[in-house]
Amino acid sequence: MVNIKELKASIGETQILKGLNLEIKPGEVHAIMGPNGSGKSTLASVLAGREDYDVTGGSVDFESRDLLEMDATERARSGLFLAFQYPVEIPGVSNINFMRAAVNGKREHEGLDPIKGKDFLNLVKEKASLVELDGRLRNRSVNEGFSGGEKKRNEIFQMAMLEPRFAVLDETDSGLDIDALRIVANGVNAMRSPDRSFLVITHYQRLLDYIVPDFVHVLVDGKIVLSGDKDLALKLEEKGYDWIKEDVIA
Amino acid sequence: MTGTAEPIVMDLQRKPNIHPATQAKGEALLAALADLRTGTGLATEYLKELPVPHRRVERWKHTPVSGFWTTYEAPKVQTIQAAGCEACPVPGLHAYRIVFVNGMFDAEASDLPVHSGVRCEPVSMIASAPAEAGNLEKSDWFAALNQSHATEGMKLHVDKGVVLDRPLLVHHHTHGQKSANFLRHEIQVESNAQVQLIHWSTSNEAASGMVNIMMQLDVASGATVALDKVQDEAGQVHHLAFEQINQAQASQVRVHTGTIQGKWVRNDLNFRLDGEGCDAVLNGFFLPKDNEFVDNHTTVDHCAAHCTSSEQYQGILYGSSSGVFNGKVFVRPHAQQTNAYQQNGNILVTDKATINAKPELEIYADDVKCSHGCTIGQFDEEALFYARSRGIGESEAKAMLVHAFIGDVLDGFAVQEVRMEVEHRLATKHGWDTWNDTLESA
Known part of the structure; x- marks a missing residue:
């Protein structure tokens, strides 16, 4: 599904990703953990096509296509989704119209006609129930005045609407209380399927109690330095990252 | 403030601020125009006394007028048909029409109200x-120029209680080079009457010269007037628009000004709320690109108690364009219980675009509610990326953000067909997809 080889990226003069390798097969859930400043969010941004970053080396293969050749819109339409760490507020644009434009963008890419109003509203109803997003939030401006939890639920709602092949969740657990965390995780779990993959970026092991990963990777200084199964996350929670810096890198 | 002072209205009572070199340019312009038509109106005297605008005249500080100091020619085209245009600029609009081409009445293209x-x-x-010179003509050289030179325009009188069944479209088209077009519209709406007006200005690609339009609108008690004003002029036309709106007791006036295109545009919109319980709404948007210039000067003069005024101007400036917003609100000593609101938002798309924005409130009454806000910012790159990351194309995403920014103003246009045509023309000018936001969720 996704094959990242020797990926190097910088912002301005600062190199952040320094040769990152990661292969994700269909249906797999990978978690990436790591200390602050190790490059986790940079990886998410580079994959989604944020233009502030310069890719200075390596390749990203997405379903046998060169992901780095596509712009952000094309990546999304081809089935990549990024759940933002800080979802953006867009005053004056209703959530529902925003999503209809997104859904129709994808349909256009697939050679389909725009979705009919009634079908769209039924789809909204179905997907919103996944994350318990009520009608009030659907009609409001995108993320405007949403609480932290509502914003993250809205991200998962959008993901459900767009049914991506590969979803990157960038610190989706940050700012969530336990109830919201469970709702968000349930939404993600409901979408797990043999032909959909996830990359879950998180600081804390807690999210991985709810979204159980197949693999856990540790990112330090722009490289994956250690990989394992879900038990690795528990060990990190217990011992922190320092032992990796000492034992693995040294 | 003691509350007894009379506010200074415009430049009227200030001592003349003459700049000799600019004054000479103004006189040269008058001489050039004299070859085309004779200045006759009562305002010719004022033209001699008033300062020709220059940078040290407060209301013209950021408004360059050098484009006017040129030569003018008699127009060759006098009808909309000869200009090769559709009789009505708004498709599907069922309206009465009064059409002027190069400052002349085009009877053939008009469909006057019966x-x-x-x-x-x-x-x-x-x-x-x-007509006698009003405050504008006594205080502003270009307004006086209008009164002394305008021999054409619309005279509209709506009797008491009459509700006009269709909007009335006033269309001015400029065709050809170096024309000097003056129009003077006088409108009287008697008590409890209701009228929708559309003021539409166009020109062809090769057009140049000046358009100077004055509208005097007197609205009697309890009457309702909506004015949708659209400026979409190609070429090098310099457009001056003055409106003086006087409202009597409990009247309602809504003016929406949309500047789609124009090399140089100055709107001088003035409200005088003379009776109690008036309601005035003045909204506008301007989206200049390349090296276009758009200036909106507004004045709302609260002379009576219990009136409300609400103003919102939104500008998005592309390329090397520049803009001016100046919003004056006077609340006179006896205009208690006034509720005045003003908002001006500006987005500078490039680092070459400029805006000079100035809210000016002079409040001499003590029991009023007045608020104003002014913002200058950039397009939200983060919102743009967010939309793209959801698969929304870049041009559609931009259209979406523009709509979010000027949506309130667009929604306020009184005539639906005008709103739709404005959106269509904006999309064409800027190469956007049209952004359809009509879907409502159950």
Whole structure:
């Protein structure tokens, strides 16, 4: 599904990703953990096509296509989704119209006609129930005045609407209380399927109690330095990252 | 403030601020125009006394007028048909029409209202004494220039209680080079009457010269007037628009000004709320690109108690364009219980675009509610990326953000067909997809 080889990226003069390798097969859930400043969010941004970053080396293969050749819109339409760490507020644009434009963008890419109003509203109803997003939030401006939890639920709602092949969740657990965390995780779990993959970026092991990963990777200084199964996350929670810096890198 | 002082209205009572070199340019312009038509109106005297605008005249500080100091020619085209345009610029609009081409009445293209209690005629067909100079003509050189040179325009009178069944479209088209077009519209709406007006200005690609339009609108008690004003002028036309709106007790006036295109545009919109319980709404948007210039000067003069005014101007400036917003609000000593609101938002798309924005509130009453806000910012790159990351194309995402920014103003246009045509023309000008936001969720 996704094959990242020797990926190097910088912002301005600062190199952040320094040769990152990661292969994700269909249906797999990978978690990436790591200390602050190790490059986790940079990886998410580079994959989604944020233009502030310069890719200075390596390749990203997405379903046998060169992901780095596509712009952000094309990546999304081809089935990549990024759940933002800080979802953006867009005053004056209703959530529902925003999503209809997104859904129709994808349909256009697939050679389909725009979705009919009634079908769209039924789809909204179905997907919103996944994350318990009520009608009030659907009609409001995108993320405007949403609480932290509502914003993250809205991200998962959008993901459900767009049914991506590969979803990157960038610190989706940050700012969530336990109830919201469970709702968000349930939404993600409901979408797990043999032909959909996830990359879950998180600081804390807690999210991985709810979204159980197949693999856990540790990112330090722009490289994956250690990989394992879900038990690795528990060990990190217990011992922190320092032992990796000492034992693995040294 | 003691509350007894009379506010200074415009530049009227200030000592003349003459700049000799600019004054000479103004005189040269008058001489050039004299070859085309004779300045006759009562305002010719004022033209001699008033300062020709320059940078040290406060209301013209950021408004370069050098484009006016050029030569002018008699127009060759006098009808909309000869100009190769559709009779009506708004597709599907069912409206009465009064059409002017290069400052002249085009009877063929017009469809004047036939309605009891409504008189609507071109000024040239009425034998009447020229109107007396108002505050604008006594204080502003270009307004005086209008009064002294305008021999054409619309005269509209709507009787008491009459509700005009269709909007009335006043269309001015400029065709050809170096024309000097003056129009003067005088509108009287008697008590409890209701009228929708559309003021539409166009020009062809090769057009140049000046358009100077004055509208005097007197609205009697309890009457309702909506004015949708659209400026979409190609070429090098310099457009000056003055409106003086006087409202009597409990009247309602809504003016929406949309500047789609124009090399140089100055709107000078003035409200005087003279009776209690008036409601004035003045909204506008301007989206200049390349090296276009758009200036909106507004004045709302609260002279009576219990009136409300609400103002919102939104500008998005592309390329090397520049803009001016100046919003004056006077609340006179006896205008208690005034509720005045003003908002001006500006987005500078590039680092070459400029805006000079100035809210000016002078409040002499002590029991009022006045608020104003002014912002200058950039397009939200983060919102743009967010939309793209959801698969929304870049041009559609931009259209979406523009709509979010000027949506309130667009929604306020009184005539639906006008709103739709404005959106269509904006999309064409900027190469956007049209952004459809009509879906409502159950």
